[in-house]
Amino acid sequence: MNMLDIGAAQTAYRDELVAAGLLIPTGVDGLYGRSGVFEDVVERFDALVTRRGGADGAEVMRFPPALNRRHFEESDYLKSFPHLAGTIHSFAGDEKAHRTLLRRLEDGQDWTGDQAATDVVMTPAACYPVYPTIARRGALSDDGKLIDVFSYCFRHEPSIDPARMQMFRMREYIRIGTPEQVVAFREAWLERGREMMASLEVPLEIDVANDPFFGRAGAMLSSSQREQKLKFELLIPVTSTEKPTACLSFNYHQDHFGHIWDIRTADGGIAHTACVGFGMERVALALFRHHGFDPAGWPAAVRKVLWG
Ligand code: ATP
Ligand code: ZN
Ligand code: MG
Secondary structure, three states, X not given: OOHHHHHHHHHHHHHHHHHOOOEEEOOOXXXXXXXHHHHHHHHHHHHHHHHHHHHHOOEEOOOOOEEEXXXXXXOOHHHHOOOOOOEEEEEXXXXXXXXXXXXXXXXXOOOHHHEEEEEEEXXXXXXXXXXXXXXXXXXXXXXXXXXXXEEEEEOOOOOOOOOOOOEEEEEEEEEEEOHHHHHHHHHHHHHHHHHHHHOOOOOOEEEEOXXXXXXXXXXXXXXXXXXXXXXXXXXXXXXXXXXXEEEEEEEEEEOHHHHHHOOEXXXXXXXXXXXXXXXXXXXXXXXXXXXXOOHHHOOHHHHHHHHO
C-alpha cells in the first residue's frame, strides 16, 4: 500500500467507526467522544491489565490529565517533542484587553494573543507526574518502586487515522529502581504483554521502536534509541497490515528521569526507570477491527477473557 492508499483506508475506517456510533466526531481530527460500547471495552481491558499486573504490589496514583508546568519544563519534553506539547493558556487581561478580544472574535481575527500561559500543561504521557512525585519522597527502599497510573494524554498530532488521537487514555506501570530491577520489569512485561494480547486473539508483533524526536538532532536521538533497544512496541494491524499500530509500548529511560529529578536508589545511585504503556483506545480499536463492531459477537474465548 502506498501512502495515499493508507490515508484512504484510515479515512474509510474512521467513517465506519463513526457510522457505527463507536466514535463520536467533534469536527476536529483526532478528537472524539466514545460510545457506551466503546467505553465498556476500554473498562474491561483496563480490568484485564489490573488482573495481570495488580498482584505485583503497584501503588495506584491517579492524576488529572495535566501537569505542573514547572515539572513539565524540567522534564526535557520541550527539547525532544516541542511539536506535540499542549500548554494551557487563559485570559489574563484587563477590561480593555477583554474588549479587544471580543472585537477580534467578532471580526473573525486571531483573539488568542491575549491568552497567557497558566501553571498547567497537558499531560503528554501518563507517567510524567510520577517522577517528581517519587523524587519528593526521598531515596527509594531496596525494592525500588512500582506505580500504576491511568490518564488522558494530549499530543498535538491531528490525523485522519482514527488510531492517532489528540486526546487518548494511557494506562501505565512504571518501575523505578536499580538498572537490574528496571530491566527485569521490562523483560517481564514484554512477555506478559504478548501473552495478554494473544489471549485476545489479535495478530501481533513486537518490534524495536523510537520516539519522534524533533529536528535534525532528533534523528540522531531516534537512531540511538533504536540501536540501544530502549523502546519496544507491540503492534497490531488496525488500518493497515503493512503499517500496524503501536498498541502497547515498553520503554527503558535509563537514568534520564532519575537524573532530572535526582531520584536515588537505596545505595545512593541515580535511579533508572522504565514504563509499560497501554493505549486504551488503540487496543479497543484493534479489537473492533479484528472481531467486529458488536462485542456480543466476539469469539467466546475473547469474551471470557474480558467479561469473565
Ligand atoms: P506512535 O509511534 O504510534 O506515535 P508512540 O510511540 O508515540 O506511538 P508512546 O509514546 O509509547 O506511543 O505511548 C504509549 C502508548 O500510547 C502507545 O503504545 C499507544 O498505544 C498510545 N498512543 C500513543 N500515541 C497515541 C495517539 N496519538 N492516539 C492514541 N493512542 C496513542
Ligand atoms: Zn511512560
Ligand atoms: Mg507518537
